[in-house]
Amino acid sequence: MSILLSKETTFIVQGITGREAVNLTRECLDYGSKVVGGVTPGRKGREVHGVPVFDTVAQAVENYGGPIDGSVVTVPPAFTKDAVLEAIENGIKLIVIVTERIPRRDVAQMVELAEMRGARIIGPNCLGLIVPEVCKMGGIGGPAKDAAKAYAPGPVGVMSRSGGMTTEISSSLTQAGLGVSTAISIGGDAIIGSTYAELMPYFEADEQTQAIVIYTEPGGRMEAQLSEWVAENNSRLPIVAFMAGKFMDDEEMKGMSFGHAGTIVEGKEDTATEKIARLAEAGITVAEEIPQIPELIKEKIGARASV
Amino acid sequence: MRFYEYEARKIVELAGIPVTKYGFCTTAEEAHKAAEEIGGPTVIKSQVLSGGRMKAGGVKFADTPEEAAEHAEAILRLEINGHMPRGVLVDPKAEVKQEYYASVVWDGTAKRPLMLFSDMGGIDIEEVAETHPDHVGRGHLSNLFPISDFEAKQTIAATGVTGSPLNRATPILAKLARLFRDYDMTLAEINPLAELTDGSFVALDAHMEMENEAVGRQKALLRKHLEIAEDDTRETYEPSDFERNVAAIDAADHRGVIQGKDHGFEGNLGLVIGAGGGSLTLTDAVRSQGGKPANYSEIGGNPSVAKACGLAKEVLEKDGVEKIAVMMSIVSNTRVDIVARGVIKACLELGKDPGETIAIFRIPGAWEDEGFKILNRYGVEYCDRSVSMWEAAGRAVAKIQGTPA
Numbered sequence: 158m159s160i161l162l163s164k165e166t167t168f169i170v171q172g173i174t175g176r177e178a179v180n181l182t183r184e185c186l187d188y189g190s191k192v193v194g195g196v197t198p199g200r201k202g203r204e205v206h207g208v209p210v211f212d213t214v215a216q217a218v219e220n221y222g223g224p225i226d227g228s229v230v231t232v233p234p235a236f237t238k239d240a241v242l243e244a245i246e247n248g249i250k251l252i253v254i255v256t257e258r259i260p261r262r263d264v265a266q267m268v269e270l271a272e273m274r275g276a277r278i279i280g281p282n283c284l285g286l287i288v289p290e291v292c293k294m295g296g297i298g299g300p301a302k303d304a305a306k307a308y309a310p311g312p313v314g315v316m317s318r319s320g321g322m323t324t325e326i327s328s329s330l331t332q333a334g335l336g337v338s339t340a341i342s343i344g345g346d347a348i349i350g351s352t353y354a355e356l357m358p359y360f361e362a363d364e365q366t367q368a369i370v371i372y373t374e375p376g377g378r379m380e381a382q383l384s385e386w387v388a389e390n391n392s393r394l395p396i397v398a399f400m401a402g403k404f405m406d407d408e409e410m411k412g413m414s415f416g417h418a419g420t421i422v423e424g425k426e427d428t429a430t431e432k433i434a435r436l437a438e439a440g441i442t443v444a445e446e447i448p449q450i451p452e453l454i455k456e457k458i459g460a461r462a463s464v
Numbered sequence: 465m466r467f468y469e470y471e472a473r474k475i476v477e478l479a480g481i482p483v484t485k486y487g488f489c490t491t492a493e494e495a496h497k498a499a500e501e502i503g504g505p506t507v508i509k510s511q512v513l514s515g516g517r518m519k520a521g522g523v524k525f526a527d528t529p530e531e532a533a534e535h536a537e538a539i540l541r542l543e544i545n546g547h548m549p550r551g552v553l554v555d556p557k558a559e560v561k562q563e564y565y566a567s568v569v570w571d572g573t574a575k576r577p578l579m580l581f582s583d584m585g586g587i588d589i590e591e592v593a594e595t596h597p598d599h600v601g602r603g604h605l606s607n608l609f610p611i612s613d614f615e616a617k618q619t620i621a622a623t624g625v626t627g628s629p630l631n632r633a634t635p636i637l638a639k640l641a642r643l644f645r646d647y648d649m650t651l652a653e654i655n656p657l658a659e660l661t662d663g664s665f666v667a668l669d670a671h672m673e674m675e676n677e678a679v680g681r682q683k684a685l686l687r688k689h690l691e692i693a694e695d696d697t698r699e700t701y702e703p704s705d706f707e708r709n710v711a712a713i714d715a716a717d718h719r720g721v722i723q724g725k726d727h728g729f730e731g732n733l734g735l736v737i738g739a740g741g742g743s744l745t746l747t748d749a750v751r752s753q754g755g756k757p758a759n760y761s762e763i764g765g766n767p768s769v770a771k772a773c774g775l776a777k778e779v780l781e782k783d784g785v786e787k788i789a790v791m792m793s794i795v796s797n798t799r800v801d802i803v804a805r806g807v808i809k810a811c812l813e814l815g816k817d818p819g820e821t822i823a824i825f826r827i828p829g830a831w832e833d834e835g836f837k838i839l840n841r842y843g844v845e846y847c848d849r850s851v852s853m854w855e856a857a858g859r860a861v862a863k864i865q866g867t868p869a
Contacts, residue, residue: 262645264575321792347572401741412700413725420740447853448852
């Protein structure tokens, strides 16, 4: 089992003829994902690694001959909103937005329409998601052989505000013999389609998942929201968190953004120290360093099993 | 992007919200003239991108144009929290009956704009929310549908405001909400929103911030209406030479991205690190193990050899830097061999021994075997993914402190 993706998941790539998108398409195909079409306006009739390119999402759906599950959107920021609305209005239910530097208003509009149509957005400013040995949707983990090295199937769900750190943490779990159920790069922006708390119910319902690891940063209320969710839902899943950017608590760093657009300390609640305290209050273990994570997870899974 | 008060005032005015007849002045003579035109008592306010103006003596009251000119003269020369004012705002001293608070901000959890209104204006809204929660009205807005006046009315009525003030304040809050959305603001605040003795409402002070990502599509407002120059970026501090040089190297080549910051850093260990989350993790890892980073940096998106070399050189040339640590989280897009070539080239061009200068090289991932071969040749200590970022940072710290790892 896994969340959001399966062996049968079909998806398209919007902006497929761009340099990064061509690589990403290759990687996904090599991993065994079903990339059934691509869209770049004005490029209909071309092929990218054997994937047919269309002018519109509607053409891609028509060519496939049935509903398409997902789309990876990798178009410039000024065109992203239009591309995502096009995907949603053509029945696509899972949208991964790779693009960064999209103004919040556009993100909020896409998310609001997605809610109305029952679609889910992952990102923006993310690398997508992966179910080891099943499906890779987006650039997460890189080329298929590299992704295979970092991601083995296992009991741990991973959610991360950093794309690179999704792989770093998953690799540490894989090396420790644990492995990953589903890993999701949720995106580094202030407003994203799916937060930790919004994805928790999927992991909760997934039999394979026995524990969760989150990677988090200063800025925003996403961790507080997760803490609230955990307190309210009596989750069966132990959570281990890793918080990066503690140096940003220094007075000189106030108002500065590091790493991702969403990582900026504006209010008191945004600091690493404050977030760690909140997570701990909710019973979430905060690891000091990444090498501790696999050990903490093993302890937690062991403790649950012996109850 | 932050705005000066006089610009925020202009934005509010453009949205059709009433303001007092004010003047923005850069000399004492202009202030004299503005006060004369206003007629009667005035307030002279420093135009500076910093809070605490009142406390610092940046706001003064004047009864005559002569007094206004005198105050302007002094305020124009007054530095506030390290910032010199861009000018002064000369405002009529308003006859205020009641002060209100109106703002719109993003609610990241709801993913919608949030209107805030209070009948206890003029003071810090967070304080009001804590001590008098029933005096703060809140209302979320859709991002897709037009904003209707009734939404503002509901938010205001929730604080118990009724009668003429409710009807006067409603269109103001609705207009503020529309301007927040239309102009991609992250904060649009009027505090105080004043009810004058004649019953009319005016925005006495306004605070606006625009999302940096949207600056490119708001040129009509920024250039035409506010006449803000393209290079006027309103950073929270002046960029250093290091920051400027790294930005120039990045801009010169479209392949990959490098970033460098050294504001608030003054250590001896130069960091050539990446990517976004990796850099945050590694900077913490160095500091937590007693190391003193000389800078913060980010490498991502597969930069060219020249770019990686440029960043490493800038870091190495910073005062006090003895060694550099080259580290990233596992890379899938950036090529290990290219970064390795870049940092070795930087050492050689500066006449330094790469094996001595590079304390550690920890970048596992794409093209790592090719990269490790090159590093081997120059005697640089490197490690693969079996060595954690934490451990790699620790080794670099140990090396620079002269203690065996």
